Amino acid sequence: MLDLGFIRNHPELVKEAVRLKQSDFDVDQFLALDRQVLELQHQVETLRAEQNQLSKRIGQAGKDKELRESLIAEGKQLAARLKELEPQLEALTEQRQQLLYLVPQIPDPSAPVGTSEEDNVPVRYWGEKPQFDFPLLDHYTLMQKLDLVDMERAAKIAGSRSYVLKGDAARLEMALLHFAFDRIAAKGFTPLIVPAMAREFCFIGNGQFPRGRDQVYALEGEDTFLVGTAEVSITGMFKDEILSYEELPLTFVGFCPCFRKEAGTYGKDTRGVFRVHQFNKVEQYVICEASHEESVRWHEQLIRNAEELVQALEIPYRVVNVCTGDMGDGKVGMYDLECWVPSEGRYRETHSCSYFHDWQARRVNIRYRDRDGKVKFVHTLNNTALASPRILIPLLENHQQPDGSVRIPAALRPYLGGQEALRAH
Ligand SMILES: Nc1ncnc2c1ncn2[C@@H]1O[C@H](COS(=O)(=O)NC(=O)[C@@H](N)CO)[C@@H](O)[C@H]1O
Numbered sequence: 001m002l003d004l005g006f007i008r009n010h011p012e013l014v015k016e017a018v019r020l021k022q023s024d025f026d027v028d029q030f031l032a033l034d035r036q037v038l039e040l041q042h043q044v045e046t047l048r049a050e051q052n053q054l055s056k057r058i059g060q061a062g063k064d065k066e067l068r069e070s071l072i073a074e075g076k077q078l079a080a081r082l083k084e085l086e087p088q089l090e091a092l093t094e095q096r097q098q099l100l101y102l103v104p105q106i107p108d109p110s111a112p113v114g115t116s117e118e119d120n121v122p123v124r125y126w127g128e129k130p131q132f133d134f135p136l137l138d139h140y141t142l143m144q145k146l147d148l149v150d151m152e153r154a155a156k157i158a159g160s161r162s163y164v165l166k167g168d169a170a171r172l173e174m175a176l177l178h179f180a181f182d183r184i185a186a187k188g189f190t191p192l193i194v195p196a197m198a199r200e201f202c203f204i205g206n207g208q209f210p211r212g213r214d215q216v217y218a219l220e221g222e223d224t225f226l227v228g229t230a231e232v233s234i235t236g237m238f239k240d241e242i243l244s245y246e247e248l249p250l251t252f253v254g255f256c257p258c259f260r261k262e263a264g265t266y267g268k269d270t271r272g273v274f275r276v277h278q279f280n281k282v283e284q285y286v287i288c289e290a291s292h293e294e295s296v297r298w299h300e301q302l303i304r305n306a307e308e309l310v311q312a313l314e315i316p317y318r319v320v321n322v323c324t325g326d327m328g329d330g331k332v333g334m335y336d337l338e339c340w341v342p343s344e345g346r347y348r349e350t351h352s353c354s355y356f357h358d359w360q361a362r363r364v365n366i367r368y369r370d371r372d373g374k375v376k377f378v379h380t381l382n383n384t385a386l387a388s389p390r391i392l393i394p395l396l397e398n399h400q401q402p403d404g405s406v407r408i409p410a411a412l413r414p415y416l417g418g419q420e421a422l423r424a425h
Pocket residue numbers: 228229230231260262273274275276277279281283349350351352353382383384385387388389390391
């Protein structure tokens with residue numbers, strides 16, 4: 001969310017952000033509504049002031065019965081007028097607030113201008129793409145051959161886009177999550193295991209609501225919803241708090257199961273476990289002081305953290321600078337880390353790394369007292385550390401061996417009792 005005063009004073013900057021973000025937000029309509037609110041607010045305040053004056057004059061009327069009665073009658077008219085205007089003011093103010101949640105953040109000038117992921121700009125590559133001198137298998141065939149997945153029984157109990165991880169795949173996912181947690185915690189990030197059911201204000205806070213409400217599972221009769229990422233829960237944790245600059249930066253490595261409706265993706269990535277309704281993710285989350293330089297520093301750090309993990313897993317990848325039309329409303333800047341998927345002959349997203357400045361903090365009112373005692377909104381950032389089962393796809397495919405086994409990277413072996421490969425039993 002942007003500051004209301006900023007939008008009033010810089011409508012052209014906001015219109016440029018709307019254009020760059022491919023947003024349907026109408027700045028002129030918003031400002032017209034804002035003027036209506038201000039006008040109505042002024043009327044209500046004037047009437048309230050008159051009401052106060054009137055009650056003073058009634059008090060001073062003393063024995064003058066006629067004067068008292070006329071003043072009281074005037075007061076009744078004022079009260080009736082206020083009774084009519086105050087609900088209107090409340091409704092218009094709420095309408096303006098709901099629109100305020102839809103205003104996109106201004107992208108950093110370093111973000112490529114574009115309309116879709118085709119316009120994302122690769123910034124660096126890492127790792128030799130493996131050359132296979134045997135028939136290459138895709139992740140789903142590999143998982144079936146090694147008896148690592150049961151999609152049929154998953155479909156029976158949970159419907160589409162569900163899966164059962166079996167045997168070594170179940171152990172591999174646990175190992176991957178633990179490995180990611182350990183590596184990021186070793187950098188001083190505080191480990192968290194957070195609720196995957198959270199209240200509405202958390203989803204407004206991170207930006208999932210209102211625009212992405214259709215992606216979220218609601219719980220019948222509950223005031224909580226299933227989160228699509230620990231980012232939602234962590235953002236909500238600090239609502240309405242005033243931190244002190246000495247506490248900042250707060251750095252978290254958070255885990256929770258993630259749930260996504262994937263509305264609008266019918267028919268996309270339906271083979272295997274690329275796009276599913278429930279998955280597990282270890283999340284990096286940073287709350288820092290309101291400084292662009294500090295946000296950029298952390299943005300670079302968070303993507304490097306993810307790269308370190310993917311390099312340890314020996315998976316070739318690239319980092320792309322996400323374009324303005326693909327990054328979404330709240331981001332100032334965004335990197336995606338895409339891992340090489342041999343069976344598709346292309347890179348596929350496995351990590352997403354964003355910085356927001358105070359766009360999230362303003363929505364959920366997270367502030368801090370700076371060195372001069374001034375209270376400001378914090379800046380927030382997040383990045384995937386590891387998401388499974390998606391990471392299994394490049395992991396299994398890149399490390400498949402001629403005998404149909406899959407080599408386990410050395411970094412993971414300590415989490416799998418030293419096991420060196422996944423083999424058919
Ligand atoms: N439907 C899904 N199925 C499997 N994995 C998914 C799904 N949606 C997202 N992911 C994984 O989760 C990662 C992060 O998702 S994200 O929406 O891009 N970004 C976030 O959630 C941020 N909080 C950073 O983690 C994705 O890069 C992908 O690896």
